[in-house]
Amino acid sequence: MNAVQRQSRFEQDDEVVVMKFGGTSVQDAAAIERLIGIVKSRSSERPVVVVSALARVTDQLLEAGKSAANGHLGAALEAVRHIYVRHEALADSLVHGSAYGSLNSKLREEFRALESLLEKVEFSRELDAKTRDRLLGFGERFSSLLVSDALHEAGLPAAHVDAQCCIVTDDRHGQASPLWDITNQRTCEEVGPLLQKSVIPVFGGFIAATVDGVPTTLGRGGSDFSASILGAALGASRIEIWTDVDGVMTTDPKLCADARVIRKMSFEEAAELAHYGAKVLHPATLAPAMRENIPVYVLNSRRPNGEGTEIVARASSVKRVSAITAKRNVAAVEVSSSHGINSDLLGQVFAAFDEQSCSVDVMAASLGRISLLVGTSVELPQIATKLRGVADVKWENHRALICLVGENIRREPEVASRAFAAVSDLDVRVLCQGASDRTISFLVEESKAQESVQRLHRVFFPNAETVSDWGGISSAFCQAG
Ligand code: ADP
Ligand code: ASP
Ligand code: MG
Numbered sequence: 001m002n003a004v005q006r007q008s009r010f011e012q013d014d015e016v017v018v019m020k021f022g023g024t025s026v027q028d029a030a031a032i033e034r035l036i037g038i039v040k041s042r043s044s045e046r047p048v049v050v051v052s053a054l055a056r057v058t059d060q061l062l063e064a065g066k067s068a069a070n071g072h073l074g075a076a077l078e079a080v081r082h083i084y085v086r087h088e089a090l091a092d093s094l095v096h097g098s099a100y101g102s103l104n105s106k107l108r109e110e111f112r113a114l115e116s117l118l119e120k121v122e123f124s125r126e127l128d129a130k131t132r133d134r135l136l137g138f139g140e141r142f143s144s145l146l147v148s149d150a151l152h153e154a155g156l157p158a159a160h161v162d163a164q165c166c167i168v169t170d171d172r173h174g175q176a177s178p179l180w181d182i183t184n185q186r187t188c189e190e191v192g193p194l195l196q197k198s199v200i201p202v203f204g205g206f207i208a209a210t211v212d213g214v215p216t217t218l219g220r221g222g223s224d225f226s227a228s229i230l231g232a233a234l235g236a237s238r239i240e241i242w243t244d245v246d247g248v249m250t251t252d253p254k255l256c257a258d259a260r261v262i263r264k265m266s267f268e269e270a271a272e273l274a275h276y277g278a279k280v281l282h283p284a285t286l287a288p289a290m291r292e293n294i295p296v297y298v299l300n301s302r303r304p305n306g307e308g309t310e311i312v313a314r315a316s317s318v319k320r321v322s323a324i325t326a327k328r329n330v331a332a333v334e335v336s337s338s339h340g341i342n343s344d345l346l347g348q349v350f351a352a353f354d355e356q357s358c359s360v361d362v363m364a365a366s367l368g369r370i371s372l373l374v375g376t377s378v379e380l381p382q383i384a385t386k387l388r389g390v391a392d393v394k395w396e397n398h399r400a401l402i403c404l405v406g407e408n409i410r411r412e413p414e415v416a417s418r419a420f421a422a423v424s425d426l427d428v429r430v431l432c433q434g435a436s437d438r439t440i441s442f443l444v445e446e447s448k449a450q451e452s453v454q455r456l457h458r459v460f461f462p463n464a465e466t467v468s469d470w471g472g473i474s475s476a477f478c479q480a481g
Contacts, residue, residue: 053139
């Protein structure tokens with residue numbers, strides 16, 4: 001791996017490397033042992049570790065919150081007990097003696113706070129966005145305490161750092177955005193002294209807090225974003241995203257068995273791919289890395305010696321498909337007005353979506369009509385009611401947005417024609433013109449998503465070869481859910 005030589009914010013010659021481990025990479029004792037080995041292999045640099053919650057814990061916390069809000073406190077506390085038992089068993093196998101006692105008491109304190117939060121939810125019968133952020137953040141609080149002590153037990157000088165004291169965000173609960181200056185300042189203040197003593201800081205990903213200390217989260221899958229926020233703040237020489245696949249692939253390998261690893265791609269391509277649903281990276285991850293020109297590597301924690309994918313600034317002028325994504329759970333929305341479309345109407349429409357914390361994916365406008373794509377979880381009936389008298393809102397659920405990603409592919413008419421020839425019998429509804437030359441996307445019935453991806457993959461990646469450094473007409477398709 002060719003690390004770009006950069007200078008961290010601390011001492012000359014320091015090479016800070018931010019290493020993020022996702023849920024499956026901390027899911028059990030064997031995974032955490034592998035993590036320890038990987039961090040050890042970087043100990044001559046200055047590793048900063050970011051961990052997600054243990055696999056499935058965030059979903060379980062969300063379910064517990066919903067149970068409590070529905071008055072089923074018993075079920076909620078039972079779920080918490082399972083989560084506790086899992087962490088306690090890991091603590092028992094990874095940490096010993098007095099260190100185990102101290103970890104166990106820290107975990108117990110956190111679990112008590114979680115239980116009392118669920119009791120409050122049951123009492124109020126409401127799980128609002130602010131409470132949900134506090135609730136979901138417990139997963140990363142538990143895992144980071146555990147991993148920090150496990151690293152220490154393995155002889156590495158690790159120290160837990162509270163991400164909620166470093167990453168400061170706005171109060172858009174569920175999808176908060178960092179306030180960069182204060183985040184950079186606090187991160188350097190907290191982490192700088194540790195790095196100077198060669199201590200390895202261990203953060204929970206995904207979690208942050210407002211300036212007033214109210215817990216927020218960076219959106220589902222947000223630990224990747226935490227890693228790049230911290231990497232940018234610390235002037236890291238690289239950011240490593242350790243996950244359960246060999247790198248960014250031509251499509252989601254869960255959808256298409258022929259998917260293969262992309263060795264190298266540009267920040268922009270990776271950002272489009274993530275935006276259009278490739279779950280392997282949170283959509284906001286690339287922006288801070290791009291801004292600070294920090295290379296990002298996506299690597300498999302089960303195969304630490306693999307090459308993975310290198311994401312860097314170099315742009316390619318080759319016109320070729322580099323990835324295919326399929327974003328499911330999409331609703332196609334049409335907003336029409338007999339008074340025509342003007343800036344006043346657009347303002348009201350966007351305000352109505354914004355009020356429901358809903359980000360709008362793609363937009364096209366024609367006479368008297370705007371077409372939007374949003375996630376199906378959005379409260380469309382509320383939005384329609386809000387806009388009553390202003391505009392008429394209609395929608396169709398159960399759609400999937402299929403997207404071809406690649407440098408300049410829109411300038412190569414053959415790409416679109418080959419793509420449409422491959423799927424023309426699948427009731428392709430809408431051609432979505434994204435703003436960049438890097439994407440061509442269209443909408444299909446959700447039930448046709450996998451077949452669409454597989455057919456396109458056969459067209460653009462006909463040979464079972466590894467996708468190499470920006471060569472050929474195609475180098476990746478991706479899918480996400
Ligand atoms: P982590 O828990 O490590 O953050 P995620 O589950 O969030 O891992 O992301 C990894 C998953 O992303 C893979 O298991 C894979 O199914 C999915 N994925 C979707 N699109 C792609 C793609 N283009 N390349 C690689 N993985 C992808
Ligand atoms: N644990 C969080 C989630 O499941 C964040 C992450 O895994 O990156 O969404
Ligand atoms: Mg993830």
